[in-house]
Amino acid sequence: MLAIAGALEGMSRAEAARLAGIERQALRDAVIRYNAEGLDGLRDRPKPGRTPTLTEAEQALLLDAVFRGPDRAEDGGTDWTLPMLCRWIERRFDKRLHPASLSRVLRRLDLSRQKTRSLHPMADEKAKAAFAKRGSATR
Structure with missing residues (x-):
C-alpha cells in the first residue's frame, strides 16, 4: 500500500x-x-500447493478404518501401526505413502499419536479376567 x-x-x-x-x-x-x-x-492469496495424496473420500475411509481397528486375519495385528496403515492404504487405494507422510496426514485429521497396550493375538480373555479378580494366588 x-x-x-x-x-x-x-x-x-x-x-x-x-x-x-x-x-x-x-x-x-x-x-x-x-x-x-x-x-x-x-491481500495475500493462498499459494497453490501439491494436491493431497488422499482425496476427501479416502481420508474419510481411512479415519473410519483407524477407529474400527485392524482385522487380525487380513491386516496381521491387533493395533494399527503406521507401516500397517501404509500397507492397508496401498491395498485399498493403490497409493503408496511413507509412514512419516501418513503421520502428517493423520495429524491433519486431528488424530494424535497414541500407543495402546499390546495384546497378544492368542491371549485368553477369560484367564485374564480371572487373574484380575483374584490375582496370582489361589485361595
Whole structure:
C-alpha cells in the first residue's frame, strides 16, 4: 500500500518500489490488482500447493478404518501401526505413502499419536479376567 500511495502521489515507479522495499515488477502487479479489486486485491492469496495424496473420500475411509481397528486375519495385528496403515492404504487405494507422510496426514485429521497396550493375538480373555479378580494366588 505504501508503494501504491507513493506512485499515486507522483513518485516514479522505481522510487516508490525502492521506498517500499519491493521490485518494480511487484509494484506493477500490485497496481494492477489494486485497480481491479481495490484494497482487497493487495491481500495475500493462498499459494497453490501439491494436491493431497488422499482425496476427501479416502481420508474419510481411512479415519473410519483407524477407529474400527485392524482385522487380525487380513491386516496381521491387533493395533494399527503406521507401516500397517501404509500397507492397508496401498491395498485399498493403490497409493503408496511413507509412514512419516501418513503421520502428517493423520495429524491433519486431528488424530494424535497414541500407543495402546499390546495384546497378544492368542491371549485368553477369560484367564485374564480371572487373574484380575483374584490375582496370582489361589485361595
